[in-house]
Amino acid sequence: KQEVTQIPAALSVPEGENLVLNCSFTDSAIYNLQWFRQDPGKGLTSLLLIQSSQREQTSGRLNASLDKSSGRSTLYIAASQPGDSATYLCAVRGGDYKLSFGAGTTVTVRA
Amino acid sequence: GAGVSQSPRYKVAKRGQDVALRCDPISGHVSLFWYQQALGQGPEFLTYFQNEAQLDKSGLPSDRFFAERPEGSVSTLKIQRTQQEDSAVYLCASSYQSGGGTEAFFGQGTRLTVV
Numbered sequence: 001k002q003e004v005t006q007i008p009a010a011l012s013v014p015e016g017e018n019l020v021l022n023c024s025f026t027d028s029a030i031y032n033l034q035w036f037r038q039d040p041g042k043g044l045t046s047l048l049l050i051q052s053s054q055r056e057q058t059s060g061r062l063n064a065s066l067d068k069s070s071g072r073s074t075l076y077i078a079a080s081q082p083g084d085s086a087t088y089l090c091a092v093r094g095g096d097y098k099l100s101f102g103a104g105t106t107v108t109v110r111a
Numbered sequence: 112g113a114g115v116s117q118s119p120r121y122k123v124a125k126r127g128q129d130v131a132l133r134c135d136p137i138s139g140h141v142s143l144f145w146y147q148q149a150l151g152q153g154p155e156f157l158t159y160f161q162n163e164a165q166l167d168k169s170g171l172p173s174d175r176f177f178a179e180r181p182e183g184s185v186s187t188l189k190i191q192r193t194q195q196e197d198s199a200v201y202l203c204a205s206s207y208q209s210g211g212g213t214e215a216f217f218g219q220g221t222r223l224t225v226v
Contacts, residue, residue: 036217043219044154044204045217046214046216046217049214089153098144098156098167099215101155
């Protein structure tokens, strides 16, 4: 069974600092990896999708890398803002098409 | 529609009551998933549809849980004789294709509280 781990569980930084969120997974046979944002009481918003053949994806201040062989992905958020405060979830899609999620990293950006 | 729509957003049920949760996927999306998210946890897979066919229901916790997608678009997740441990957020997601490489889009979820 695919196991997804996110470290740290929580992170608090001052505004302007860069954020580094880590995700690891146990089974490297994946189709893709997706990073999501979840605000309190809300659903999931897709941030970035990295296909298994890709090494990274970028969208604005967000950059995600994927090292499939070692089972790791990192989400970088540059120049953090208070509006970036949320829970960030990593999910991998395996051969059975299910998404397996980590428990998330809760980010607080202090103004 | 513009996104995945779920209703109701909130549901309070008395223990033993039956509930039905609705999901309207993005128009034309072939794949539809249901997930359950407990407080402070990541979502856990419940079931998967490709068009109207339910291809995987391995994540349904018990036979009190039932899902359908009769016409390959709207889906309903039904929970019979609700228990307190069923309290969670139920998320629906859809993807354009059935292939594994496609992006999943999630709805806002239904928060179920069983009292």
